[in-house]
Amino acid sequence: MEEQDKILEEVTSGEYKFGFVSDFEMDTIPKGLNEDVIRIISEKKGEPDFMLQFRLDAFRKWQKMKMPDWAYLKMAPIDFQEIIYYAAPKTKPQYESLDEVDPELLETFNKLGIPLEEQKMLAGVAVDAVIDSVSVKTTFKETLAEKGIIFCSFSEAVKEHPDLVQKYLGMSVPVTDNFFAALNSAVFSDGSFCYIPKGVRCPMELSTYFRINAAGTGQFERTLIIADDDSYVSYLEGCTAPMRDENQLHAAVVEIIALERAEVKYSTVQNWYPGDKNGKGGVYNFVTKRGVCRGESSKISWTQVETGSAITWKYPSCILLGDNSVGEFNSVAVTNNHQQADTGTKMIHIGKNTKSTIVSKGISAGKSDNAYRGLVKVMPGATNARNFSQCDSLLLGSTCGAHTFPYIEVGNKTAVVEHEATTSKIGEDQIFYCNQRGISTEDAIGMIVNGYAKEVLNKLPMEFAVEAQKLLQISLEGSVG
């Protein structure tokens, strides 16, 4: 057993592969947070008054809130006055072609393996690349515009479509929802906005890459996706971040609104810097993601592959308001070395005949802790609500932990709620069997882990699934080039 643990440890204690810092000029404001800082942010972004009021309202409420302590996490207190709340590339460029883009920025994308040129050519993927809070480049916009689809940076949406923003902002995630959502509402820098008009099926996968740059800069993204009646959109979000010594706070908010018979698929591959082997550094990823199925027969599905961050704390959730609406949550969360993850979902059944499915696959290695926390709540009016939950944990070695906290609250007798859970360990015998067929231990672990997570990976769009598979293997390997 000890020998096996040793092998697993060697194999799984790999260093982060995507660590680098690009140094293009930043425009920052002093660290710390007060009403003046919020006014500066709003002013720098040239926002209308309703946005400033939204921010100030959130800030005042946030000041009265306390950071929650119920998660299964070990962490030092965060000093919110030590954070810089706004950083943006100095000049906000508007480019006609890639030739005009800062070569440093292009190099950054190249290192990430997501050059815009390639992205443009990739089968139908439009990329709204967000580097440190300000959108730099949006592609495929014209194609989308023909269909009436709006896909732009949040700042742009505030300027161009203030009515939509004002109507839907905070509808899924109210300002006071939680501590970090309130903070985000006060200081969010930028993010993506997406509106799919009535009856339109978005012809391509929409995609955003987020990156955290500038040392010590908190990153507060805001994403708002609205799918109008009978529309469909698949949205991809993927991340990598440069290696940094100090912890970086990331508190994003993603809101989805699905109207009558609309469907939204939201897929995430998260690979932020998890800290070094000893648990130093790494991103704190405290995200609020929620979708509301407002319309009848609407559907929202969350699929996530979480391999990064020192601490992940997120519960992409669905509020099933419309009758016959459907919510899905598919998750693979990998923790290695000293990473901690407390993730899961909430499915709130309000409408009649609402259905939800939860598939959570946790993989723990090294000295990490991986917790699933989920709530299935059936309100009294949710006649014939159905839920199926499956929560599996896979352990690599004996120094890591897996924890499951399922909460079920049923207020309607006709509801059917099922929960299944398993815990397994990659066995020495499985690895030896692979070795005996000429497959190295690293490849064997990669293969077994991918097999275990397949059910979720299959839910990802094709090009993402391939990336995610590689990522799972990289996250658990020691093979650094």
Add this chain to the structure above:
Amino acid sequence: MLTIKNLKVAVEGMEILKGINLDIKPGEVHAIMGPNGSGKSTLGNVLAGKENYEVLEGEVSFLGEDLLELAAEERAKKGLFLSFQYPVEIPGVPMVNFLKTSLNEHRKYKGLEPLTAGEFLKLMREKKEMLHLDSQLTNRSVNEGFSGGEKKKNEIFQMALLEPKLAILDETDSGLDIDALKIVAEGVNALKSPERSTIVITHYQRLLDYIVPDFVHVLYKGRIVKSAGKELALELEEKGYDWIKKELA
């Protein structure tokens, strides 16, 4: 092909193999028989490079190289194949992916290009037919939900794909009915060649009716206590192991 000199092996502090000597030449088939707990499977596992087997003493040379210095996957790629007594299940990993990865690792080691999907499927179909394997089997996860017989056939199927230089069949006959036994033996015999050697580990003579050995060794309490031609297996079948135990006493 394989030379074992004075091999002593302990598992969890207990000495299981107490000085094994064995010399296997290309083309030869050696049967290793013996009562339960004599160290037969330990020998197979230690040759294949399983962890947690502590080599206390001795040397093993395989194709002129020090076998004990090589990692398990290196031994496999050099042409050492172990047909497991209890093939392990790997949920979620389809047989076909597993086989393709395995085969291409072997090819890479030999400096060959990986097979294309078409070539691979064709090869797989041939070998499946040879072993009368259910064609759906390769779409399932590795060994998951396979019957005892299917698992054993699946081992020989993999052997047929990988074409090893030295195959160690660890109680491949256990759990097989007579028809399956014949099919498995046919598969093994089909691979026989002057360049390939086989070690057959078994309790019973039965398998040796179909896979005819050149030599039979009796392993008892961690030592090879008797070696002879194929007639020894028949003698064991008839008399059991007690007469050997008495002879040694």
